[in-house]
Amino acid sequence: MTSRDTAMYPVGIEVNGEKRAIRVRAADILLYTLRDNLGLTGSKSGCDNGDCGTCTILVDGLPIKSCLMLSVEADGKQITTIEGLMNSPVLHAFVRNQAFQCGYCTPGFIVNCEGLRNMLPHADEETIRIWLESNICRCTSYEEIRNAVKDVFNLKS
Known part of the structure; x- marks a missing residue:
């Protein structure tokens, strides 16, 4: 494993009205960051390719399939989950x-x-x-x- 594989990036997001500072890998998908890093398990993994919608969240008020968004892309965004x-x-x-x-x-x-x-x-x-x-x-x-x-x-x- 190289240092590139383990590089972590700071991401500042507001989730359900709470400001959160997290560190993620460049390839981390927002769905799994919400579930695994923040414990917000209401959004589900159904297909991991954007077809089913079980992972839908709001990003700045718009519905987004979180399996299609990288966590680093969420930096500075307001996120609302089912919670x-x-x-x-x-x-x-x-x-x-x-x-x-x-x-x-x-x-x-x-x-x-x-x-x-x-x-x-x-x-x-x-x-x-x-x-x-x-x-x-x-x-x-x-x-x-x-x-x-x-x-x-x-x-x-």
Whole structure:
């Protein structure tokens, strides 16, 4: 192993409102930094190539698949994980509408829909449908998930 392999880089991020200073390798993926270094395990590894959305977090308010972002790219950013959304209307709508089965994908869906609220607070049904295409539920709870998101946007189910 060379010194290049073990080089660590300082990264300053704000996670769920708390400033954090961490040291990461250049190749560290943000998903694993959040899980392994910071103990924030709500974001899950599902595919590690950006297809499933279970690792979705908010970076400066925008939904990002954390398996596709290097930790060093997060320097200076504001990050919100599912742990930072415990009082979110989206989370409460998911519970109200029983929009989960196994729950593995649920944090990614909730965070993604929180991003939708941030970006398009008056989203219509078509926008919601398109937005939800970036996440996969292997248990097929799509109808309940759509109902929960429509609930957040005060659309009729």
